[in-house]
Amino acid sequence: MKFNDIDFDTYFKNYPDANGFYGKYGGAYISDELKKAMEEITEAYFTICKSSKFIGDLRKIRKEFQGRPTPISYLERLSNSIGHVQLYVKREDLNHSGAHKLNHCMGEALLAKYMGKKKVIAETGAGQHGVALATAAAYFGLECDIYMGAVDIKKQAPNVARMKILGANVIEVTHGLATLKEAVDAAFTAYSKEYKDCIYCIGSVLGPHPFPMMVRDFQSVVGVEARDQFTKMTGELPDAVVACVGGGSNAMGIFSGFLNDPVDLYGVEPLGRGPALGDHAASLKYGTEGIMHGFNSIMLKDENGEPAPVYSVASGLDYPSSGPEHAFLHDIGRVKYDVVDDKETIDAFFTLSRMEGIIPAIESSHAVAYGIKLAKQIGRGSILICLSGRGDKDMDYIIEKYGIR
Numbered sequence: 001m002k003f004n005d006i007d008f009d010t011y012f013k014n015y016p017d018a019n020g021f022y023g024k025y026g027g028a029y030i031s032d033e034l035k036k037a038m039e040e041i042t043e044a045y046f047t048i049c050k051s052s053k054f055i056g057d058l059r060k061i062r063k064e065f066q067g068r069p070t071p072i073s074y075l076e077r078l079s080n081s082i083g084h085v086q087l088y089v090k091r092e093d094l095n096h097s098g099a100h101k102l103n104h105c106m107g108e109a110l111l112a113k114y115m116g117k118k119k120v121i122a123e124t125g126a127g128q129h130g131v132a133l134a135t136a137a138a139y140f141g142l143e144c145d146i147y148m149g150a151v152d153i154k155k156q157a158p159n160v161a162r163m164k165i166l167g168a169n170v171i172e173v174t175h176g177l178a179t180l181k182e183a184v185d186a187a188f189t190a191y192s193k194e195y196k197d198c199i200y201c202i203g204s205v206l207g208p209h210p211f212p213m214m215v216r217d218f219q220s221v222v223g224v225e226a227r228d229q230f231t232k233m234t235g236e237l238p239d240a241v242v243a244c245v246g247g248g249s250n251a252m253g254i255f256s257g258f259l260n261d262p263v264d265l266y267g268v269e270p271l272g273r274g275p276a277l278g279d280h281a282a283s284l285k286y287g288t289e290g291i292m293h294g295f296n297s298i299m300l301k302d303e304n305g306e307p308a309p310v311y312s313v314a315s316g317l318d319y320p321s322s323g324p325e326h327a328f329l330h331d332i333g334r335v336k337y338d339v340v341d342d343k344e345t346i347d348a349f350f351t352l353s354r355m356e357g358i359i360p361a362i363e364s365s366h367a368v369a370y371g372i373k374l375a376k377q378i379g380r381g382s383i384l385i386c387l388s389g390r391g392d393k394d395m396d397y398i399i400e401k402y403g404i405r
């Protein structure tokens, strides 16, 4: 299929290019030292991802450890309550450890193992990526260092406990504001000293090349399964696919199954409290081109051109940029990006829980909210929503902030 002069039959061969670019976005804007480390990872990845042993191992892990394939569920009561649109969800909430993140963490840790590394390191904000990586590290018997801001450690006590139970070292970062940004800096500094023995596992389709590509490839299992399952269930393709976008890994995962199909794709960003800078994390809607954390993309900037402070009710979505491939798909118009605010999100959280018996993660509730809005708009057809994770982690927050409605 051709779209805006881009040939999607050969898309995955051509994007990214050899230097990790999707059009003008992506690349690797890092020190020479780290460039060497990234080149080593790229080379290993290109060798390994063609090896039948690696593919076989990953397939076995997906089935026997992660519990894949995850099902697609038809939302019968919710669909009937809206009218003539059929709503479906891809159940990444049923993936082991409760979200899609394990899809790329198992891939990254398997790669580390194949490369003969002893350790994986990463930063974490809300702790979801840290927990998924600690899970993968325990499975493979790798050491695991997770850098986390002191402020986040206080806020995310249950996830800190989970990481420690899984055997990870949670390293407290106390400088600056002691949150995600400082944790990223600390983890990168540690990595540039230790890269011979470890790999840095990035938590979304972000960072320098090859991570946006690698994480997309590891997440593409979501889209491959979903396309096959959906066509078997209904005899046709969905009219639209909807996913929430923080860094954009669950969205790239499910979109990659449908990029070459006549299916409308929607990425949903958090509008938070509203459109003023600092009140949301809708980088593709309100941001401009810029480089941060080693890659060129569309980002939210403050008056000094630095990454702006962001806010979202879903801590997994509050990042001031998005993956470079999303910036590219945004510019060529293949994916439409739109926003929902906190209120619409929390309403959708309760609606899905009460009508379908599925408690979604607050991140995923953004996609559900948009799916419901879109259903009312299009009036007929079918919509597949990526339910990126389950809401157990959000219980305390919801009860404290919103009560039980």
Ligand SMILES: *Cc1c(COP(=O)(O)O)cnc(C)c1O
Binding pocket: 099, 100, 101, 128, 203, 204, 205, 244, 245, 246, 247, 248, 249, 250, 251, 316, 317, 361, 363, 364, 388, 389, 390
């Ligand atoms: C981390 C997280 C997200 C956001 O990450 P993406 O890379 O944008 O997918 C979304 N949903 C859940 C449940 C998460 O834990």
